Structures are given as C-alpha cells and as structure tokens.
Amino acid sequence: xxxxxxxxxxxxxxxxxxxxxxxxxxxxxxxxxxxxxxxxxxxxxxxxxxxxxxxxxxxxxxxxxxxxxxxxxxxxxxxxxxxxxxxxxxxxxxxxxxxxxxxxxxxxxxxxxxxxxxxxxxxxxxxxxxxxxxxxxxxxxxxxxxxxxxxxxxxxxxxxxxxxxxxxxxxxxxxxxxxxxxxxxxxxxxxxxxxxxxxxxxxxxxxxxxxxxxxxxxxxxxxxxxxxxxxxxxxxxxxxxxxxxxxxxxxxxxxxxxxxxxxxxxxxxxxxxxxxxxxxxxxxxxxxxxxxxxxxxxxxxxxxxxxxxxxxxxxxxxxxxxxxxxxxxxxxxxxxxxxxxxxxxxxxxxxxxxxxxxxxxxxxxxxxxxxxxxxxxxxxxxxxxxxxxxxxxxxxxxxxxxxxxxxxxxxxx
Amino acid sequence: xxxxxxxxxxxxxxxxxxxxxxxxxxxxxxxxxxxxxxxxxxxxxxxxxxxxxxxxxxxxxxxxxxxxxxxxxxxxxxxxxxxxxxxxxxxxxxxxxxxxxxxxxxxxxxxxxxxxxxxxxxxxxxxxxxxxxxxxxxxxxxxxxxxxxxxxxxxx
Amino acid sequence: xxxxxxxxxxxxxxxxxxxxxxxxxxxxxxxxxxxxxxxxxxxxxxxxxxxxxxxxxxxxxxxxxxxxxxxxxxxxxxxxxxxxxxxxxxxxxxxxxxxxxxxxxxxxxxxxxxxxxxxxxxxxxxxxxxxxxxxxxxxxxxxxxxxxxxxxxxxxxxxxxxxxxxxxxx
Numbered sequence: 007x008x009x010x011x012x013x014x015x016x017x018x019x020x021x022x023x024x025x026x027x028x029x030x031x032x033x034x035x036x037x038x039x040x041x042x043x044x045x046x047x048x049x050x051x052x053x054x055x056x057x058x059x060x061x062x063x064x065x066x067x068x069x070x071x072x073x074x075x076x077x078x079x080x081x082x083x084x085x086x087x088x089x090x091x092x093x094x095x096x097x098x099x100x101x102x103x104x105x106x107x108x109x110x111x112x113x114x115x116x117x118x119x120x121x122x123x124x125x126x127x128x129x130x131x132x133x134x135x136x137x138x139x140x141x142x143x144x145x146x147x148x149x150x151x152x153x154x155x156x157x158x159x160x161x162x163x164x165x166x167x168x169x170x171x172x173x174x175x176x177x178x179x180x181x182x183x184x185x186x187x188x189x190x191x192x193x194x195x196x197x198x199x200x201x202x203x204x205x206x207x208x209x210x211x212x213x214x215x216x217x218x219x220x221x222x223x224x225x226x227x228x229x230x231x232x233x234x235x236x237x238x239x240x241x242x243x244x245x246x247x248x249x250x251x252x253x254x255x256x257x258x259x260x261x262x263x264x265x266x267x268x269x270x271x272x273x274x275x276x277x278x279x280x281x282x283x284x285x286x287x288x289x290x291x292x293x294x295x296x297x298x299x300x301x302x303x304x305x306x307x308x309x310x311x312x313x314x315x316x317x318x319x320x321x322x323x324x325x326x327x328x329x330x331x332x333x334x335x336x337x338x339x340x341x342x343x344x345x346x347x348x349x350x351x352x353x354x355x356x357x358x359x360x361x362x363x364x365x366x367x368x369x370x371x372x373x374x375x376x377x378x379x380x381x382x383x384x385x386x387x388x389x390x391x392x393x394x395x396x397x398x399x400x401x402x403x404x405x406x407x408x409x410x411x412x413x414x415x416x417x418x419x
Numbered sequence: 420x421x422x423x424x425x426x427x428x429x430x431x432x433x434x435x436x437x438x439x440x441x442x443x444x445x446x447x448x449x450x451x452x453x454x455x456x457x458x459x460x461x462x463x464x465x466x467x468x469x470x471x472x473x474x475x476x477x478x479x480x481x482x483x484x485x486x487x488x489x490x491x492x493x494x495x496x497x498x499x500x501x502x503x504x505x506x507x508x509x510x511x512x513x514x515x516x517x518x519x520x521x522x523x524x525x526x527x528x529x530x531x532x533x534x535x536x537x538x539x540x541x542x543x544x545x546x547x548x549x550x551x552x553x554x555x556x557x558x559x560x561x562x563x564x565x566x567x568x569x570x571x572x573x574x575x
Numbered sequence: 576x577x578x579x580x581x582x583x584x585x586x587x588x589x590x591x592x593x594x595x596x597x598x599x600x601x602x603x604x605x606x607x608x609x610x611x612x613x614x615x616x617x618x619x620x621x622x623x624x625x626x627x628x629x630x631x632x633x634x635x636x637x638x639x640x641x642x643x644x645x646x647x648x649x650x651x652x653x654x655x656x657x658x659x660x661x662x663x664x665x666x667x668x669x670x671x672x673x674x675x676x677x678x679x680x681x682x683x684x685x686x687x688x689x690x691x692x693x694x695x696x697x698x699x700x701x702x703x704x705x706x707x708x709x710x711x712x713x714x715x716x717x718x719x720x721x722x723x724x725x726x727x728x729x730x731x732x733x734x735x736x737x738x739x740x741x742x743x744x745x
Contacts, residue, residue: 148732266638431596
C-alpha cells in the first residue's frame with residue numbers, strides 16, 4: 007500500500023490568547039525550530055513542506071508568501087492545505103503522504119493560527135469570512151433578523167455543536183453535569199501540558215458548573231478558547247527514522263471522509279440532508295478505514311490512547327463512540343467512572359485537547375503530535391503511565407463534515 | 420411548479436468589514452520606532468553576513484537567529500534596480516480611478532543591504548535610469564511609522 | 576477564573592481591514608422558488624430522483640448520490656421538533672449584529688427567552704432551523720408536534736415563515 011514512515015520530531019509554541027510578542031511569521035518559526043531540534047536535523051535535510059491554517063482568522067491571505075521564509079520553504083516544494091477545523095489533521099496526513107509515496111524522505115508539516123491579529127475578540131472575524139456570502143444571499147430573500155440572531159447568535163459561540171450536544175444527550179441519557187466533568191478534566195490535564203492555553207490546576211466539575219450559561223446545555227466554562235500558537239512535525243521514511251530516532255511514532259493507518267454539510271443551513275441557504283449532527287457517519291467510516299489499514303479489529307482492546315478533536319465537551323463523548331472506543335450511548339458512563347483520565351483504561355485527550363487549546367489551524371495537527379509524544383514517551387508530566395502501543399488521533403472540520411483519523415504506533419506495519 | 424434556472428447576483432453589504440491589527444514582532448518594532456529618529460535599520464546575519472532591510476529574526480539562507488544585537492543602521496541611500504509607473508488605482512469598491520499624477524514605484528538596493536526594497540519614488544519617469552543613486556526623503560514630522568518616509572528621489 | 580497566566584511584552588500593531596462585503600456572488604435561483612412558495616403558505620422541498628430524499632430549503636445536488644435534485648414537493652406545514660436549544664433571558668449587550676444591539680433596535684425584547692428549534696416538516700428528510708413561538712421553555716420536548724406560524728402579511732420572503740408553534744387542538 008504505502009511505504010512505512012514515522013514522526014521523528016515534534017515542536018509546539020506556547021499557546022495563549024495573545025502572542026503579541028511575535029509576528030505570526032516568528033510564531034511559526036518557533037514551532038519549526040523546535041521540531042527540527044527535536045528531530046535532530048536541519049532545514050537542509052527537509053525535502054518538502056506541507057503547511058496550513060485558516061486564513062480568514064488571522065487576516066493573511068496566501069500566508070506562504072510571507073511566512074514561507076520562516077517555514078523554511080525556499081528551495082523546496084510547498085503545499086498548502088486548508089480543510090476547516092481539521093486543517094492540521096490534513097496537514098499531518100499530507101506530510102505523511104509526501105513521504106509514504108516515495109517522493110521525499112523527510113517532510114515537515116506545520117500548522118498555526120494567530121487569532122489575536124484580528125481586532126474582534128476570539129474567532130468572530132474568521133467566522134465572518136466563513137458565513138458572509140451565505141448570509142447576504144439569505145438577506146436578499148428576506149430572512150428575518152430576529153430569526154437570524156436567534157438561530158445563529160444564540161448558539162454563536164457553539165454553532166452546530168450546541169444542537170449536536172442536545173441530540174446526543176437525548177439519545178444517550180448524558181446530562182449537563184457530564185459536560186462539566188469533561189471540561190474540568192481538559193483544564194486539569196492542560197495544567198500538566200506546558201504548551202496548552204487554558205491551564206487550571208486541579209479544576210473540578212463544580213468550578214465549571216459555576217460559570218454562566220450560554221445556551222443550554224453549554225456554559226462559558228465548556229467552550230474552547232481562541233488561541234495563538236503553532237505546531238510542527240517532522241515525518242521521515244523508515245531507514246532515516248530508525249537512524250535518527252530511538253522511538254519513532256509510526257503511521258499505521260489513515261482515513262478521511264468528507265460528508266455532506268450537516269448543520270443549520272448549507273451554502274446558498276439550502277437545506278442539509280443529515281438530520282442528526284451527532285450521527286457523524288463520516289467519523290465511523292474514517293475510523294474503519296484507518297483501523298483496517300492498521301490491522302486493528304477490536305479498537306476497544308487494541309487502542310491505548312485517543313486524542314480527540316473536542317472544542318466542546320459533548321464532542322469528546324460523541325466522537326469517542328464513533329471511533330469505536332466505547333459502545334453507542336455509553337461514553338458518558340465510562341467517563342464518569344474515570345476511565346478516560348490520564349491513568350485510566352482508555353485515556354482521552356490527556357493533553358487537555360482542543361477544549362483547552364484551540365489555535366484552529368494547529369489544533370488537529372496537535373492531536374497527531376500529542377499522540378506521537380505519547381507513543382514516544384516524551385509527553386513529560388501528562389505522559390500516561392501505561393505503554394502506548396497504538397494511539398488514534400482525530401480531527402473534524404468544516405461544519406463537522408470533514409473528518410481525519412490517524413493511527414500511530416510504536417512499531418511499523 | 421416551474422423550475423428556475425440561471426443565477427442571481429447577490430451583492431455583499433458595504434457595511435461589513437473584518438478588522439485586523441497585526442503584531443509586528445520585536446525586530447520590526449525596533450525598525451518602526453527608529454524611523455522617528457530618522458534612522459533606517461537593517462539586520463545583519465552573524466553567520467553568513469546577509470543584510471536584510473527591514474530587519475527580521477531568522478536568516479533565510481543559513482537559518483541563524485538574529486536579535487537586537489544584529490541590527491545595523493543604513494545611510495538611506497541606495498541604487499535603483501528597476502521601476503514601474505502606475506496610471507490608475509482601485510477605489511476599494513471595484514472601480515479603477517485615473518490618477519492625475521502617475522505614481523512611480525521603484526525597486527531599490529539600499530547601500531549596506533543585500534535585500535531589495537520597494538518604495539515610492541518622486542521623479543520624472545523619463546529621467547530614471549537603472550543603476551542611478553537614490554536618496555531617502557524624510558517627512559518633516561517623524562513619529563515612528565512608515566509614514567515617516569515620504570519617498571526616494573534621485574540623489575544629488 | 577483561576578487560569579495560569581502567561582504574560583509577555585506586546586509589540587506594536589499595524590492595522591488594516593478586509594472588505595468582506597466587496598463581493599458580487601452568483602447564486603442559483605432555488606431560494607427564489609422557496610420564497611415564492613412562502614407567499615402561498617407553501618413549504619417547498621427538492622427531491623432526489625435517485626434516493627428519494629426530500630430536502631428543504633431546496634438544494635440542487637444530493638450529497639450522497641451526486642445527482643441533481645430535480646423533483647419538487649410541497650411539504651405539510653405540520654412537523655416534529657427534532658432538536659431545540661434554549662437561550663438564557665435576553666440581556667442588552669449580549670448579542671451584536673452588524674455592530675447594532677438587537678435590544679436597542681427592538682428586534683429582541685429584554686428578558687425574552689429564545690427557543691431555536693430544528694423542525695422536520697412532514698414529508699421532508701431534512702430539518703428547518705427556526706424559532707418556537709407561543710410556548711414555554713419547560714413544555715418543549717423532542718418529538719413535540721408543531722405547525723407553521725405564518726406572517727399576517729405574506730410578502731414572498733423567507734420571513735413569511737415566522738416560526739412554529741405547538742399544536743394544541745385535540
């Protein structure tokens with residue numbers, strides 16, 4: 007199928023709400039330098055650079071033109087990937103494709119986001135870019151302002167996620183306090199991760215429950231931040247990986263599925279064919295493809311750790327079921343018992359996940375990066391105590407319709 | 420029911436703007452602040468000697484890191500490499516506007532720098548020749564920003 | 576909130592804007608059919624001749640079959656709630672649209688509770704996202720039967736469908 011390749015180096019910057027000490031180019035440069043140092047190579051050894059971010063949020067169109075020098079592009083082929091929230095996941099898989107195909111021996115994957123460059127707080131500016139065309143179209147046909155505000159602004163911090171959470175809670179019995187538990191776990195774990203954004207040592211569900219309600223079931227304490235940060239990975243083919251790295255994180259399987267739009271309105275304000283946004287058929291199919299490639303038949307037993315893309319706590323539960331880690335409708339029960347903690351049976355998002363750190367372009371790449379760190383045993387304070395043989399990294403993007411699933415392991419296929 | 424074919428044109432509303440304020444980083448900040456003192460700074464790579472104007476924090480040839488200690492001051496004079504003359508500009512609403520006085524943009528290599536910089540020129544385009552010496556004309560009021568540089572004109 | 580702080584010196588900023596409205600989009604005429612239907616209190620959906628799926632508001636391509644959705648159906652204006660979200664009571668300054676506060680402009684009332692719902696009108700395979708009117712938040716449940724609420728004056732615009740309300744007749 008494809009030749010074996012592995013992640014031999016990882017680099018991240020500290021993520022925070024305002025990295026105004028650097029320009030976005032310098033921020034990306036920090037992550038690239040860290041990854042090259044970790045891999046023990048220089049930019050001269052890199053064959054190809056795959057990069058990505060969501061340009062509307064930081065206001066730099068065609069960022070490779072400016073940031074290219076800091077990414078190390080001169081003299082090399084450069085590919086830019088943007089797939090919404092899962093940009094980082096596609097970048098990671100893209101870096102793997104360039105090596106696995108035999109075209110290059112070493113590739114660099116780099117993804118970032120700098121929200122603080124937009125005047126409006128958080129991700130508002132970027133979302134404006136995403137929704138404007140659609141909105142003007144609907145206003146031409148007399149969409150009422152009240153309807154617009156109520157249906158989008160009420161869930162604005164969350165968009166489809168708030169409806170998705172309601173669907174999940176209705177069919178599984180999960181309650182709002184379970185969302186508090188997941189959000190508290192994310193912030194607690196993030197305090198052990200030096201690069202994460204929302205670090206709250208010893209955060210408890212009762213702390214989260216005290217925060218104000220946005221729209222039931224989401225509270226302010228549940229929502230992910232808008233972070234500034236960058237991350238980078240170095241991917242190498244088998245011989246090079248064995249020579250340079252003691253414990254590479256091998257790519258065992260990859261899957262990606264683009265479903266039809268499945269929330270609120272589609273482009274042109276048309277309807278969407280998916281009734282239940284928590285169904286996530288795309289995730290089920292991607293996971294199946296990735297597991298088949300990795301030779302995994304029973305994910306509940308064979309997967310040791312999962313890094314799930316969960317800007318909202320409900321999504322950790324929904325996607326963990328869709329990735330086959332728990333039976334349908336039971337994820338919240340397992341989480342309640344502590345099975346998804348750092349020292350649990352099925353640790354999930356032990357880095358804090360996207361719920362604690364969300365620099366959009368970089369987030370899904372961080373899932374692959376964190377899974378790699380765990381396989382390599384280099385995660386420091388948030389390293390899980392058990393041996394990690396196989397880990398799964400997941401990303402979702404667009405209107406929850408782009409999914410990437412990557413399986414990494416401690417020995418090659 | 421009749422099926423409609425063809426397209427309609429939907430105009431974006433003019434009131435909507437996405438606003439940005441990009442952080443410049445420490446090297447560029449030193450550069451912009453020095454303009455207030457009529458100083459044009461550049462950064463010199465301590466490893467390979469390549470000089471960038473304006474300054475940056477990573478050398479693109481040898482990837483050596485540069486900081487405040489690597490900043491050098493340039494004289495503000497340079498050599499004209501090439502230029503172009505613009506007769507129209509955009510009005511921000513999708514229309515071309517004829518310029519009463521054409522704008523000239525020049526590519527310059529400043530003395531002491533290896534990189535190229537693009538700057539507005541004040542000259543009669545017919546007098547320009549590649550290789551001629553140009554000099555920076557400062558604004559009468561320099562506050563520490565790009566507006567402190569008026570233009571470059573032929574050096575006497 | 577007691578998050579760990581990360582403080583660094585901020586450098587200067589350069590400002591600019593991106594004219595997000597400076598575009599002239601081209602869109603298919605599907606919404607025109609839908610709004611024309613609104614004037615006659617008709618909710619129109621498009622049907623895929625491959626899988627039989629009916630979607631409203633109408634779309635031109637079926638996402639799974641990749642066929643044109645050439646069929647048209649008029650759906651019932653009775654439906655079922657498949658999802659709902661309740662907002663906390665509206666406060667000034669909480670929502671902003673195009674730089675204006677909807678409480679100031681009178682679009683929303685202070686203290687109002689908004690209930691956006693997903694409604695599957697009978698005959699459709701998709702949801703329409705709209706407001707639930709004339710109902711208390713405590714009485715809403717998934718599976719509740721509702722019917723369309725039409726504006727008093729029908730203009731042939733999307734706002735003609737003001738929302739849905741619970742069916743209370745026996």
